[in-house]
Amino acid sequence: MDDRRLMKGNEAFAEAAIVSGCRYYFGYPITPQNELTEYMSRELPGAGGSFVQAESELAAVSMAYGAAAAGGRVLISSSSPGIALMQEGLSFLCSVDIPLVVLNVSRGGPGVGGIQPGQADYFQATRGGGNGDYHIIVYAPASIQESIDLMGKAYDVAEHYRNPVMLLVDGMLGQMMEPVSMPSRDAYALPEDVSAMKPWAITGHDNRRERNVVKSLRLKPDELEEAVEKRGAKYAAAEQELASYEAVDIESAEVVFVAFGSTSRIVKDAIGLLRADGVRAGMIRPISLWPFPERAFEQVPASAKAVISVELSMGQLIQDVRLAVNGRFPVELIHRTGGMLLTPEEVAARTMDILEVK
Amino acid sequence: MNTLFEFTKGMKPDSTSYCPGCTHGIAHRLIMEALCERGDLGRAIGVAPIGCSIVSHNYMNVDMCESTHGRAPAIASGIKRVHPGNIVFTYQGDGDLASIGTGEIIHAAHRGEHITTFFINNAIYGMTGGQMAPTTFIGQKTTTTAEGRTEKANGKPLRMSEMIATVGGAAYVERVALNSPSGVRKAKKAVLRALDVQDRKEGFSFVEFLSTCPTNWGLDPVASIEWVNTDMIPYYPLGNFKGMEG
Numbered sequence: 001m002d003d004r005r006l007m008k009g010n011e012a013f014a015e016a017a018i019v020s021g022c023r024y025y026f027g028y029p030i031t032p033q034n035e036l037t038e039y040m041s042r043e044l045p046g047a048g049g050s051f052v053q054a055e056s057e058l059a060a061v062s063m064a065y066g067a068a069a070a071g072g073r074v075l076i077s078s079s080s081p082g083i084a085l086m087q088e089g090l091s092f093l094c095s096v097d098i099p100l101v102v103l104n105v106s107r108g109g110p111g112v113g114g115i116q117p118g119q120a121d122y123f124q125a126t127r128g129g130g131n132g133d134y135h136i137i138v139y140a141p142a143s144i145q146e147s148i149d150l151m152g153k154a155y156d157v158a159e160h161y162r163n164p165v166m167l168l169v170d171g172m173l174g175q176m177m178e179p180v181s182m183p184s185r186d187a188y189a190l191p192e193d194v195s196a197m198k199p200w201a202i203t204g205h206d207n208r209r210e211r212n213v214v215k216s217l218r219l220k221p222d223e224l225e226e227a228v229e230k231r232g233a234k235y236a237a238a239e240q241e242l243a244s245y246e247a248v249d250i251e252s253a254e255v256v257f258v259a260f261g262s263t264s265r266i267v268k269d270a271i272g273l274l275r276a277d278g279v280r281a282g283m284i285r286p287i288s289l290w291p292f293p294e295r296a297f298e299q300v301p302a303s304a305k306a307v308i309s310v311e312l313s314m315g316q317l318i319q320d321v322r323l324a325v326n327g328r329f330p331v332e333l334i335h336r337t338g339g340m341l342l343t344p345e346e347v348a349a350r351t352m353d354i355l356e357v358k
Numbered sequence: 359m360n361t362l363f364e365f366t367k368g369m370k371p372d373s374t375s376y377c378p379g380c381t382h383g384i385a386h387r388l389i390m391e392a393l394c395e396r397g398d399l400g401r402a403i404g405v406a407p408i409g410c411s412i413v414s415h416n417y418m419n420v421d422m423c424e425s426t427h428g429r430a431p432a433i434a435s436g437i438k439r440v441h442p443g444n445i446v447f448t449y450q451g452d453g454d455l456a457s458i459g460t461g462e463i464i465h466a467a468h469r470g471e472h473i474t475t476f477f478i479n480n481a482i483y484g485m486t487g488g489q490m491a492p493t494t495f496i497g498q499k500t501t502t503t504a505e506g507r508t509e510k511a512n513g514k515p516l517r518m519s520e521m522i523a524t525v526g527g528a529a530y531v532e533r534v535a536l537n538s539p540s541g542v543r544k545a546k547k548a549v550l551r552a553l554d555v556q557d558r559k560e561g562f563s564f565v566e567f568l569s570t571c572p573t574n575w576g577l578d579p580v581a582s583i584e585w586v587n588t589d590m591i592p593y594y595p596l597g598n599f600k601g602m603e604g
């Protein structure tokens with residue numbers, strides 16, 4: 001029996017969070033992710049949780065911090081300009097080692113930009129738009145099903161590392177419909193005693209333990225350095241353990257594309273078109289954007305004439321590609337931006353141009 | 359032997375790092391005494407602000423978290439959603455609450471969150487060294503109004519209690535002054551009432567304390583208390599603004 005059903009991306013992301021145990025959602029309206037906020041407003045109260053339409057994204061991320069520090073599984077979502085406002089909270093959450101899952105259904109920027117899909121928040125997500133030495137763990141699913149699967153993983157990773165995890169998708173995934181199989185809501189048993197699972201949570205000390213204090217401020221530089229170094233060790237472990245990618249046809253490829261999210265699907269079609277023209281093309285699809293799967297690039301064969309970053313931005317992913325390639329191959333860029341999409345034909349044609357020049 | 363006075367278990371026995379004559383310490387103690395008397399220390403969760411009192415969690419004997427600047431009411435709203443049976447409070451200065459955090463305080467009141475906010479109005483930014491706050495007086499000299507605040511350049515001081523009392527979800531709003539033994543006793547009563555209102559889930563509760571900052575006012579502790587009486591109270595009248603009608 002096929003248990004698959006047709007779901008719109010934004011609603012599937014929301015349900016995936018609920019089946020992963022999320023019971024608290026704080027949001028502020030912004031296109032193209034409104035269906036997610038609306039879904040949570042309908043579903044969470046009945047699921048024993050709580051939905052708040054916040055007065056701003058600043059407040060939404062702050063409410064999320066409070067709920068997560070209190071031990072709840074929390075989701076916040078927004079789109080690019082709203083995620084920009086949440087950076088204050090994300091830096092702070094990292095500084096206090098509190099887990100949270102945040103979803104960016106990204107659109108074209110900068111500024112208010114447009115409402116069509118974009119990938120120009122790559123730097124914002126992977127470099128950190130807030131202050132200080134910190135990282136957000138970032139996953140970039142390429143389908144609605146993969147988003148569902150990564151949502152469950154995102155909560156586990158966030159809680160294991162005690163750090164925010166972001167799913168970076170674009171408006172295309174949010175707005176389209178695909179057949180998916182969704183786990184049931186009782187797949188995740190909500191913990192009866194949050195304190196047992198999260199001994200650091202502020203739940204009220206009940207006169208049974210020392211009080212818990214969640215603190216970011218460290219006025220003594222040696223203490224701050226120690227705290228940041230400790231977190232640095234956590235990030236180093238994350239880099240070893242979490243980097244993930246999909247490799248498509250890269251053995252004996254003459255050209256290797258690098259693309260994430262919905263763009264990777266366009267690139268897959270372009271690979272087919274190029275093969276029909278006798279060009280052996282492959283792709284590295286980073287699934288985690290931070291940590292970036294640098295090791296994937298060790299597999300790029302000597303036969304490759306170029307590594308091409310394909311992205312919906314002016315060239316942001318390409319910086320990580322250049323670092324990973326480290327001068328071994330020429331690195332090129334194929335891009336559109338502002339909400340314009342690439343077509344497989346366009347990618348194939350531009351690739352032929354690049355190869356001809358080589 | 360009879361015990362005539364015992365230090366509240368609500369406070370850690372450490373001495374505070376506040377300046378001599380600063381009334382932050384008195385406000386801390388009143389809140390913690392009230393929680394202790396109600397038997398609420400075990401179920402209270404506090405949010406400390408950005409400001410001198412970010413360190414309040416060093417002294418208050420309850421679970422606490424620090425806040426981003428001004429966002430404490432939103433953070434407390436999130437905590438309360440997870441623990442609706444607990445007592446959740448914020449403690450905030452006037453730069454934190456009346457300037458950068460106006461959105462969060464108004465909307466926590468607007469939603470009628472079952473939380474309590476303790477607002478320390480000392481008419482100045484203490485921690486950053488005495489800059490003008492929205493609550494600074496006309497003519498008051500600060501490091502960003504060296505010739506004194508003028509209405510033309512900076513507007514008139516904001517009256518937060520009066521403003522919050524107009525918001526539907528606010529159930530209890532009172533202004534008190536930490537200026538005398540009787541002022542302190544009245545303040546304690548207001549704290550207890552505010553916590554009661556939260557416990558009965560009547561809505562948002564808010565207590566504003568007129569408080570001193572001798573260091574940045576450039577006055578000694580006694581003159582600071584005098585200034586609360588002569589200058590602050592006439593502009594920021596004491597009393598109940600909501601929640602004790604009838």
Ligand SMILES: Cc1ncc(C[n+]2csc(CCOP(=O)(O)OP(=O)(O)O)c2C)c(N)n1
Pocket residue numbers: 408409410411427450451452453454455478480482483484485486491571
């Ligand atoms: C985002 C941000 N902006 C500015 C500051 C600097 N800052 C620290 S405390 C403070 C104001 C505190 O004044 P107030 O709320 O009146 O509290 P007080 O220190 O007087 O008790 C400011 C502006 C900060 N920490 N974070």
Ligand code: SF4
Pocket residue numbers: 375376377379380381382410480484485570571572573574
């Ligand atoms: S600077 Fe002012 S508010 Fe801060 S501790 Fe000193 S007297 Fe109190």
